[in-house]
Amino acid sequence: MRKLIVITGILFIGGLITVAFRTEPAKPASYPILAKDSIGSVKAFMSVYKVLMSSRCMNCHPAGESPLQGDDNHIHTMNVKRGVDGKGLYAARCSNCHQAENTTGLHMPPGNPKWGLPPSNMRMVFQGRTPRQLALQLLDPKQNGGRTKAQLIDHMAKDDLVGWAWHPGDGRTLPPMSRPAFAAQVRLWIAKGAFAPSAKAK
Template sequence: MRAIVLSLTLAAPVAAQDLQSPQDFANIEDETARSEALFEEMGKVITHPRCLNCHPVGDRPTQGDDMTPHMPPITRGPDDHGPDGLNCTACHGDENQAFNSSPGSIPGHDPWHLAPVSMGWQGLTLSEICTQLKDPERNGGRDLEAIHEHMAEDGLVGWGWHPGEGRAPAPGSQELFGQLTRAWIDTGAACPD
């Protein structure tokens, strides 16, 4: 049996950011301006390494808080679950696995996979991500309600707040992120400039 040896350099965790609640934006009277501000707050999560690592524009995911190219060098494969013969789940199990002999962990969740290339966010502005997020042709066929469900309830999204040893969690909580998403939708789902 061959052993695969992984050599990982752990970056210092990114400082946690707080997320404001939807109520913190209630003083913005113009509904479009409030909606834009809410999405900018959501952007603290969307542009965090926990999200961006699995939303590459190309075929190779990144990893860690410093978003280095995935090691071993893996590509997305034909179904976003890794290349034939070496699916993501070959290394990424149902839950995070702490290293035995050094600090850190291998992230895990069932299922574990990349976002489709049409949902690649790395290198895009927050406005471009917002526009893409609302486009059913580029977001997996989701309407706004399905986007809310994905952000507020999807377990793989929720992993971002429980990323395992050696990684900073996404700001806030999935519950608060879901509340921000709901408020953004309810105020017109406007995209910031």
């Protein structure tokens, strides 16, 4: 009986990952390619970077195994852990508290149907990454969940969980620019050649 449950669990996790990919269009829209422009591309990425490093994005892309909370990026109160699928562990699964939508009220759990961290085999850490490190990591299919550049744009521009950052519920600060502006900067970064900033950029 127990074995059966474990197996079901694994299948379920596999299913979740598949579903996560399927929510994005199988064939991404085609995006214009502009003339390569390393300065313009890096400039756009630096705007993207500011958003990714804002609390609403970074808190679920931590360096450690626990998500972060608040604008001070403290470790999530119950010391919850990523787990294999990024959805928590045992009695501390994300969806045990985080609903499909934000729960109303200050300090109440925010929510989204896909709430979670990146899975343990694709951790996509933001916290502590320099602009160059993060740009290279985002572009690397081995680290970004096998996404092409076009899929990467779609993910940032259209993914529902990413979009939560702009609808974070009562009392939470927003990323430093609107989502359309953010999406435009992502497109610009990639269209102009997807350059990574120099190692010195901060």
